[in-house]
Amino acid sequence: MVSRRRGMSAAAGAPGDAGLLALADDVVRQAEAAGATEAEVLASADRSALTRFANSEIHQNVAESRVALNLRFVVGRRVAVTSTDRIDAEGIRHLVDSAAAIARVVEELEDWGGLPGAAPIAPVSGAAAAGTATASPEFRADGVRTVIAAADEAGVVAYGSFSTGTDTIAIATSCGIRAAEERTSAQLLTVMMGPDGGSGYAEANAVDATTIDAAAVGREAAAKARASANPVDVPPGDYPVVLEEYAVVDVLDMLGMLGFSALAVQEGRSFVEPGKRIGSERVSIWDDAGDPAGLPMGFDYEGVAKQRVQLVERGVCRDVVYDAQTAARDGRASTGHGLPAPNPWGPFPLSMHMAPGTASRDELIGGLERGLLVTRFHYTNPVHPRLAIITGMTRDGTFLVEDGRIVGPVRNLRYTQSYLDVLAATSAVGSERKLVRGLLGAAVVPAIRVDAFTFTGATQR
């Protein structure tokens, strides 16, 4: 079955989606000729660029063009994976021969469920935009200069990056899957720092780079950098908090990595049990790659159509995401969350959404008698994976709130906190949502108010 999005003009030197699909088809045929009983080829053409700035000037500016092939070569129940970015005849022959050689010596997988079968893939609109595919270094530099101008005006210094990328994916298998799609994405982010210890952050993501408002990103970060100047110490301890969208994405991503994956459940290391309450009534989370509010994708890296999966509904666990192998073990169908082979980590939700609430930002903050407003987290890591206890630092704008009003900035704090308890203690959810990049793809998230959050340390000047 073929799913084709309308392609943009191919980047210089890189095949478009039709050419890429033909390449994948050809490698499948060569694999079958070499003895594969099943074969899957993931062909990708990546054309990406990133303009980076620091100290209010561009200091790094890079571009990459790459075509790569990933081959899953199966003989009976023996599975081998090879990859290459040598796409000439010799490179492809070596790719196939290496896979055949590996497949001859590996042991059989007793529970091999086979490659997924062909099934219809519903069209996804808005996965790619010409404005990103054709973005030039001059376009990115223009956006960067706009951000720097906002920093200059506020008397702070700008750091950050503006990236644009086109990723064309084609998947062909011996089981009849033929899918191709062009995806584009752009991100502009900035950290701004002032002379008195102030620091602010802002980020914008879009399929179409031309829709990113660089001036707005600059203004948001500059305002926060100014507001967070001369931070004072507050003692670690338990505080109610408002977590802004840039912090909430980390909560979802960590829970996605630790628990919302079928492999985590099958291995007994997930906190997820269907019907178990893990959050307050205000918390609903799902994965939906078809929603144009995120970065849309029509299918996963096994060529399976992306499905909407309800992960948490009004605080109660509903389901997890599957790829072909975890689905076969549970006797159900993949939800379209497979990653490129080989994949010992299992499926992940890459397009999470959290339901908005009704509170404005002022109402979220207004509900804190004495608490903290947190812009974002830094360098987070699980301390106790099963309980989703995470440690990390606050960064780029942490503020003390008293009687519902921001009193002033505070120095960054370390927390050691169960993210499950964050969901359970969520007492209000913002009405606005942002598309924010995180550990796992990009998520559409609101700000939230959490009644208790444990800070376990503070940093120094």
Add this chain to the structure above:
Amino acid sequence: MRELTDRAIETALRRGASYVDARVVSRREESINIKTGRIEGVASSESEGIGIRAIVDGAWGFASTNRLEPAAADETAAEAVRIARASATALRTPVVLDERPPARGTYRTPVEEDPFAVPLETKIADLLAADEAMRRVRGIAFTESLYAAQREEKTFADSAGSFTEQTITHVGAGLEANALEGNDHQRRSYPDNGGAWQAAGYEYIRGLDLAGHAEPIAEETIELLSAPQCPSGRFTVILHPSQLYMQIHESCGHPSELDRVFGTEASYAGTSFLTVDKLEAGFRYGSELIDIVADATAPGGLGTFGWDDEGVAAQAVPLVKEGIFVGYLSSRETAPRIGRRSGGAMRADGWNRIPLIRMTNINLLPRPGMSLEDIVADTDDGLYLMTNRSWSIDDRRLNFQFATELAYEVKGGRLGRLFKNPTYTGITHELWRSCDAVGDDRSYEMLGTPNCGKGEPGQTGHVGHAVSGARFRNVQVGVGKW
């Protein structure tokens, strides 16, 4: 490859570049992942391409392609120049590189047994045997075993006449046993969380004796389920090399990167508390026992090479001497800003990434006198922490928190009870100043990580850390509640 690098350099110069370098990198990787006896993945990959860096009007541009053809070299060089011109539209300080003679020569990682020549069947059998040995222990829920090898053939040339060729080989392997009970999830790894890695051949993997260590770590995992929670409070702490190397990585290696100091990583990983004024003032980073060196010549290290990715020869750069902060990891662009020459720490993650200042081998030098066992025997009351499990540090590299897989009580110079879920936290220089014992060369070993993240777009670095273990006083242990 010379024809290709020459062509790229000529094209960029002709289009107005004042400096150009070109790297052709061919990377081969092989990996085996086993989960609970099931071969999850045997994978082999090849990647090759050219990355071209150019300075135009004092600004940097970089472009890369996997097409190794003359026409692609021309196009990519032209793109690097165009990008550099765009950079120049938002430039305040033109780039100045330190002057140095052209680099020429070849380097090859010493390898006794080529890991790619060892039959795949042998490597799979070695790993399966170890995985099976872990699973023989009753109560083990799941196991993970991994092996990987990487070889890079790298050609570097620049417009000043440098031309070097290097072949660098890295191998790694490790085991992990996991046990579950209720909400408790305990894990033990050997030799290290994520495996142990060196610049070496398969002889290093054989020397690890994975099968011989599999059952003991699995038994320890089961023991941890019923072990008491590690106590909270301020303790004397002895850090085994399997944790101490991560402490060095996060709290010395990263803050010593001069690009972080100058803010060029601020938007991602952050900056550094080790500002230039601290170098000038002779900042006391640690106790007098602390000698830390960035040594790109150390045998077996993941940060060992002939030349860095700017053509600067490998060297040993002191970072901390008798506790005083004395130097940085640096590049040709950053070193002149503090009146020094590049320390040769520019490394790129493949052909499609620019070189950044990265750790080489950040080594805490051993101190003659006491072995690690002697340090335990010399400790009346404390905790002995082993094998990193979790790590986090703030954006200026001051406030850190680590978790380890286990801790042993130390009483009267002997190891006592086993504790689970140990964590400790502190401020970088306060911890290093509290160090009152560093192990001698009997426990000095080269460790490291192949997963050091930095930069935008992201790069993964292979960095080494040689350590022997050390003791610290008055450390806050036991953070968080569960």
